[in-house]
Amino acid sequence: xxxxxxxxxxxxxxxxxxxxxxxxxxxxxxxxxxxxxxxxxxxxxxxxxxxxxxxxxxxxxxxxxxxxxxxxxxxxxxxxxxxxxxxxxxxxxxxxxxxxxxxxxxxxxxxxxxx
Amino acid sequence: xxxxxxxxxxxxxxxxxxxxxxxxxxxxxxxxxxxxxxxxxxxxxxxxxxxxxxxxxxxxxxxxxxxxxxxxxxxxxxxxxxxxxxxxxxxxxxxxxxxxxxxxxxxxxxx
Numbered sequence: 001x002x003x004x005x006x007x008x009x010x011x012x013x014x015x016x017x018x019x020x021x022x023x024x025x026x027x028x029x030x031x032x033x034x035x036x037x038x039x040x041x042x043x044x045x046x047x048x049x050x051x052x053x054x055x056x057x058x059x060x061x062x063x064x065x066x067x068x069x070x071x072x073x074x075x076x077x078x079x080x081x082x083x084x085x086x087x088x089x090x091x092x093x094x095x096x097x098x099x100x101x102x103x104x105x106x107x108x109x110x111x112x113x114x115x
Numbered sequence: 116x117x118x119x120x121x122x123x124x125x126x127x128x129x130x131x132x133x134x135x136x137x138x139x140x141x142x143x144x145x146x147x148x149x150x151x152x153x154x155x156x157x158x159x160x161x162x163x164x165x166x167x168x169x170x171x172x173x174x175x176x177x178x179x180x181x182x183x184x185x186x187x188x189x190x191x192x193x194x195x196x197x198x199x200x201x202x203x204x205x206x207x208x209x210x211x212x213x214x215x216x217x218x219x220x221x222x223x224x225x226x
Contacts, residue, residue: 004158033214042204042216043159056213091158095211097136102147102211106158 002026002106006092012068012113013082020078021110023096032075033104034067035091043073049075082114119207120141122219129225134192137222138205139188139203147216150190153219162165162203163190195224221224 013019014069025032026085030051035043046065047057051072061067064082069075079086092106120139128134138148146167151159165172165179165188172179175194178191202219 004202006158031211035216040218041216042121042218045213045215048213058213080142093158097173102205102208103149103161103164104214108158110154113155 002076003092004092004105006022006034006090006110007109008110009113010113011106012115014115015082015084017082018077018078019112020084021090021092021112022074022076023092023107024074024098025092026105027073029094029096030072031095032069032076033093033095034075035093037089037091037109038087046077079112082112084114085115087112117214117218118145119161119200119205119217121203121220124218125221125223127223127225130197131194134190134195134199134222135204136190136192136205136222138188138190138217140188140207140215142207142209143186144164144209147208147211148181148188149206149214150177150180151204151216152199153204161205166197174218192222195222197224197226200224205210209226 007022013066038054041046049069050100067077089109091109093106095104149164150162154157163177181188206216207212208214
């Protein structure tokens, strides 16, 4: 399978705990994006990487959130001191620009529930 | 600020008929537009895209139309099939740096 994979698929945690999610993009894709999606909304951009460089961060990404892509391959998203409002689906996507064409391919997401 | 809007939260269509999903955007710098389909508990799946240099792109039963002057795009599905029932998101980007998504339209195709 050469699609985007995310682990874990589901995570239940208690408020105040730290959680870390992993995303493995499609191998030849140099761009990797993190999104958050809540019920009834579309995916909201959090941050993106081009190779290992984090190029843009949304104001949604508070200081409790940090993302890394150390070797330009997989990426991790960590949430520290989780709050109930962090409960959402966290989506990862990867893409590669070919000329003017750029298509994002999404992983299945990690559903986080903070109790 | 919602830069991409899908004003119809839901749509029901009879099998075999045309489904038309609409999307409006506010940022004139957007130059690339995509449609995604999403089933429950799965990530969005790419359907079709269009760049701002075109006004139409077709792929099988799916056609996307772009009206830049109206800042409007639409997805046509002909003929609609029950398996098309899902939530459809449109998305837009400027130079591919950040993708903005609409809130989705839930399509139900009635057999």
